[in-house]
Amino acid sequence: MEVLILVLTFVILLGIGVPIAWSIGLSSIFTMLVSIPTIPAFTTVAQRMATGLDSFALLAIPFFVLAGQIMNHGGIARRLIAFAKALVGALPGGLAHVNIFAAMLFGAISGSSVAAASALGTTVGKQMEEEGYSKEFAAAVNVTSSTTGLTIPPSNILIVYSLASGGVSIAALFLAGYLPGILTGLFLMIVAGVWSVYKKFPAGERSNFRTILNTFVDALPSLFLLIVVIGGIVVGIFTATEASAVAVLYCLVLMYFYKEVSLKELPNIFLSSVGTTAIVMLLIGTSMSMSWIMAYENIPQNITELLLSVSDNKYVILLIINLILLFVGIFMDMTPAVLIFTPIFLPIVTEMGMDPTHFGIVMILNLCIGLCTPPVGSVLFVGVGIAGTTIQKVIRPLLPLFIAMVVALLLVTYIPGLSLWLPRLFGF
Secondary structure (H helix, E strand, O other): OHHHHHHHHHHHHHHOOOOHHHHHHHHHHHHHHHHOOHHHHHHHHHHHHHHHHOOHHHHHHHHHHHHHHHHHHOOHHHHHHHHHHHHHOOOOOHHHHHHHHHHHHHHHHHOOHHHHHHHHHOOHHHHHHHOOOOHHHHHHHHHHHOOHHHOOOOOHHHHHHHHHOOOOOHHHHHHHOHHHHHHHHHHHHHHHHHHHHHHOOOOOOOOOHHHHHHHHHHHHHHHHHHHHHHHHHHHOOOOHHHHHHHHHHHHHHHHHHHOOOOHHHHHHHHHHHHHHHHHHHHHHHHHHHHHHHHHHOOHHHHHHHHHHHHOOOHHHHHHHHHHHHHHHHHHOOHHHHHHHHHHHHHHHHHHOOOOHHHHHHHHHHHHHHHOOOOOOOHHHHHHHHHHOOOHHHHHHHHHHHHHHHHHHHHHHHHOOHHHHHHHHHOOO
């Protein structure tokens, strides 16, 4: 009975346009009201929200958000695009490859797929249109490639998964995300290249070694952030939370070095990062309350028994979980999806012998695909809006890229070494 109320109220609230954080919180309260009196119900939900946010690891999120905001305003996109263009611009469908390669770099540094889609859509997207690419293809490439930075560290969503999983090493997750993120980007580049040849889209001019070297040197201070943050965590100089604060300091120094952000702009950057952080934290708080209620009602255990009764084949169960997560990603944002479904599926996969770090990468890749699909695909709406087209027109060029992401997901799911090789290499 309680499960039905939880699901129905959440779906109805989401269906009538209530923001997802409020939908999660209100459906949690309604479910508790069925079981216990009013005051204890409200108190329990409030306590679980507060407890869910009481985590030292979560301090990394506002710092990484702030670092990303500073980088977004500091000319980093222009430098990374120039470097990407020098490297891959001469390939068939050159600017499409530039978009994908730059998105992998920019998304990793900023930690935001929406920021990557916005920054690259307004620069590379416009260039693609001017050079004869269709705006629909440009939007499709921008939307799908912008999600690659969510698996390539530093990534806030990997920190959220660490919290939801009960303490999987953030350093291990960061290292595990590299190869799957790069693999997804390469698959997107292959499809974009084939589509460009089929549609006879132009290739760019070949860059000489001097141009490549100059653009690399220009982008090097920005790229060095990845070495500082990830290297410091892996070597053990600082924790992920401390690394996020170091990232902010480094970005402030870089801001002064590039001289593209004035001190007068900092208050607006701080305000924007606070707004983004507040939304994320509200989602985390309400999702943690719903997760607790689901555990209270034994939902994870029931789902575990149900799935294991369907089949005892590890590969079949992983396929079912992938299909469920792909469906969930269509309707739910990444943060609440990770917080709600990790406690449900993690016990199942660990019982089958799957490494929690490996499962975290599989889950994030799943939900990245959801960002590219309506009706909740935030990156899709941003990319389409910037391109000045419609979702209906973007669907056709989006489908081959979507399939490439699914193929990459299946490879990462069934080949654990793609996720676990780097963490094991560094002793995690």
